[in-house]
Amino acid sequence: MTTRKLDEQEWHRYFDEGTRALLGRKATVEVVAADVGAQFVAEGLGIVGITYDQKGKLLEVALDGMDHLISHPQEIYVDESPNGLAVVEATDADGRKHIVQIARQ
Numbered sequence: 001m002t003t004r005k006l007d008e009q010e011w012h013r014y015f016d017e018g019t020r021a022l023l024g025r026k027a028t029v030e031v032v033a034a035d036v037g038a039q040f041v042a043e044g045l046g047i048v049g050i051t052y053d054q055k056g057k058l059l060e061v062a063l064d065g066m067d068h069l070i071s072h073p074q075e076i077y078v079d080e081s082p083n084g085l086a087v088v089e090a091t092d093a094d095g096r097k098h099i100v101q102i103a104r105q
Helices: 008-022
Strands: 002-006 026-033 037-053 058-063 066-071 075-081 084-091 097-102
Touching: 002 008, 008 037, 008 084, 026 058, 037 066, 058 097, 066 097
Parallel strands: none
Antiparallel strands: 002 075, 026 037, 026 097, 037 058, 058 066, 075 084, 084 097
């Protein structure tokens, strides 16, 4: 796997172009923070898409039955495998890490 940090200027384009390849895959979302520890907020849900709204500064992970919203991300890392996007890790303005693990098809 290759891990890389995305520049803020590429967030919108990266997720806009990559969403189609995620359809049909499943994701697990975990939030890690000093005040709550590690909490799973979604497990094995189908991915509808991941988008970044530049005006609202909001990263949205749309899943079957729920949306996970990350307000004012400070940095975003992605892990890419030969099968495509495998992990998205975003740190929000409060320092919480949001880890989206994407299962292989």
